[in-house]
Amino acid sequence: MSTTGHELFIAPSILSADFTRLAEEIQMIEDAGADWVHVDVMDGHFVPNLTIGPPVVKALKRVVRKPLDVHLMVEDPDRTAEWYVDAGADMVTVHVEASAHIGRTVEAIRRGGASPGVTLNPGTPASEVREVLPLVDLVLVMSVNPGFGGQAFIETSVAKVAEIRAMCREMGVEPRLEVDGGIDCTTAPLVVSAGADTLVAGNAIFGAEDPAAALRQIRRCAAAGLV
Numbered sequence: 362m363s364t365t366g367h368e369l370f371i372a373p374s375i376l377s378a379d380f381t382r383l384a385e386e387i388q389m390i391e392d393a394g395a396d397w398v399h400v401d402v403m404d405g406h407f408v409p410n411l412t413i414g415p416p417v418v419k420a421l422k423r424v425v426r427k428p429l430d431v432h433l434m435v436e437d438p439d440r441t442a443e444w445y446v447d448a449g450a451d452m453v454t455v456h457v458e459a460s461a462h463i464g465r466t467v468e469a470i471r472r473g474g475a476s477p478g479v480t481l482n483p484g485t486p487a488s489e490v491r492e493v494l495p496l497v498d499l500v501l502v503m504s505v506n507p508g509f510g511g512q513a514f515i516e517t518s519v520a521k522v523a524e525i526r527a528m529c530r531e532m533g534v535e536p537r538l539e540v541d542g543g544i545d546c547t548t549a550p551l552v553v554s555a556g557a558d559t560l561v562a563g564n565a566i567f568g569a570e571d572p573a574a575a576l577r578q579i580r581r582c583a584a585a586g587l588v
């Protein structure tokens with residue numbers, strides 16, 4: 362159990378998977394105990410990369426057994442978040458920097474039947490998510506500047522996780538607290554001891570020779586942050 366009262370979850374990011382064999386790659390990490398499957402949606406505007414959209418999320422929904430954790434790195438989530446809800450996303454997380462009306466967007470996601478999440482870039486202060494904490498099921502702290510897998514973890518993210526955890530405690534709310542970017546066996550215990558309960562890992566899992574073993578190893582390393 363994490364310090365937030367939630368079980369520790371590992372959400373492999375398929376951004377670093379082999380896109381020609383997505384179903385097999387996902388089955389492998391699900392068999393290895395992945396709790397969620399993290400899907401990175403990039404539109405080439407909010408971030409300098411372009412990945413997948415609603416048709417692929419819809420296709421993934423047919424083969425994925427675990428919840429689909431969809432991270433929207435898009436310019437206009439107020440308009441497009443519902444596409445991903447309709448495609449079958451279980452969690453839809455939007456960037457606070459990209460939304461003019463974040464409260465309205467997260468409520469629309471919930472009304473559509475998915476769990477809403479909010480996320481913030483490394484350069485955005487924790488205070489930016491304060492007002493929506495009571496409205497979301499998930500807060501995602503970006504520990505790299507979004508756009509690519511395999512980047513180095515930004516150390517100041519640890520303090521931000523602790524700050525958001527403290528805000529949640531003070532407000533009496535318990536969203537999951539997820540960290541995304543540069544998570545491996547060294548960084549996982551740092552963010553878990555700061556209050557994270559959900560870890561995204563792309564390169565450290567799919568870039569490993571044995572992704573199933575790497576996933577289990579990250580879970581063991583993360584658990585060390587709980588003591």
Ligand code: DX5
Pocket residue numbers: 374376377399401432505506507508509510511512541542543544561562563564565
């Ligand atoms: C970055 C994405 C991440 C990315 C993480 O923009 O949001 O989910 O896949 O990859 P690693 O674990 O390789 O940093």
Ligand code: ZN
Pocket residue numbers: 374399400401432541561
């Ligand atoms: Zn992500």
